[in-house]
Amino acid sequence: FETDPGQQLQIDWKENFKYVTKEGELIYLNVFVGILGYSRYSLYHVTLNRRQYTLFAVLNDIFEKLGGIPKEILNDNMTTIMEEPRTSYRPGSVNQKFEQFSRDYNFVVRACVARRASTKGKVESQMKLIDELDAYQGKFSFEELVGHVEKMNLRKNLEIHPTTKKSPMSLLEYEKDFLSPLPSKEIRSRYYYQQTVKVNSSSMISYQSNQYSVPAEYIGKRLGLEVEDHTLYLYDNTKLI
Numbered sequence: 008f009e010t011d012p013g014q015q016l017q018i019d020w021k022e023n024f025k026y027v028t029k030e031g032e033l034i035y036l037n038v039f040v041g042i043l044g045y046s047r048y049s050l051y052h053v054t055l056n057r058r059q060y061t062l063f064a065v066l067n068d069i070f071e072k073l074g075g076i077p078k079e080i081l082n083d084n085m086t087t088i089m090e091e092p093r094t095s096y097r098p099g100s101v102n103q104k105f106e107q108f109s110r111d112y113n114f115v116v117r118a119c120v121a122r123r124a125s126t127k128g129k130v131e132s133q134m135k136l137i138d139e140l141d142a143y144q145g146k147f148s149f150e151e152l153v154g155h156v157e158k159m160n161l162r163k164n165l166e167i168h169p170t171t172k173k174s175p176m177s178l179l180e181y182e183k184d185f186l187s188p189l190p191s192k193e194i195r196s197r198y199y200y201q202q203t204v205k206v207n208s209s210s211m212i213s214y215q216s217n218q219y220s221v222p223a224e225y226i227g228k229r230l231g232l233e234v235e236d237h238t239l240y241l242y243d244n245t246k247l248i
Contacts, residue, residue, distance in 0.1 A: 009044070015077055016069075018066075021137040029145055036054070039062075046182040051137075059087040077187075206225045206230060
């Protein structure tokens with residue numbers, strides 16, 4: 008179905024993609040995909056987990072890149088958004104933290120009926136593209152893989168779309184005028200992106216010129232780092248260290 012300019016962003020994850028870097032490091036990646044319903048402009052993000060804090064940060068980054076907010080987000084029943092799933096018999100409910108996020112950014116949450124993926128078919132169609140990454144096993148470092156995903160994203164946005172007969176990049180310039188304004192920088196700063204850090208041979212990670220120790224089993228691994236309420240949280244994929 009078609010939507011008006013600035014009306015809808017469809018979102019989804021390519022989950023737990025197993026990738027071996029050229030250094031031999033095994034990592035489990037998640038690729039977040041957001042696509043504007045009118046222009047088909049897409050935005051990809053590689054993350055090491057799908058926690059709610061990561062989702063906030065990714066959406067915040069997408070909104071800042073777009074320079075505005077769509078009126079609604081169409082999502083499946085991911086637990087980071089929904090307290091109760093929407094079904095054919097129940098409307099579902101949004102969890103408290105995501106409800107606050109949606110109020111801060113002034114958009115409406117729309118959930119698909121469970122197991123009805125075709126509702127968000129525009130973003131679902133992007134998942135096959137992400138499967139291309141399997142051909143690059145062992146060829147990239149983590150940083151190079153992130154760069155490759157960005158190139159894939161750019162390529163997709165420059166291609167002529169079979170329905171609109173125009174490139175998403177060209178239609179985005181028109182759609183931008185229909186997006187709602189960003190919230191204040193103070194509000195956006197609450198949701199900034201999770202960092203990734205690598206554990207050195209001394210079993211330490213560095214953050215803001217300080218070093219912090221982690222168990223020796225994580226030497227050489229890449230961890231997710233979040234800062235919340237003056238506390239550092241380190242994750243191995245979804246596991247809190």
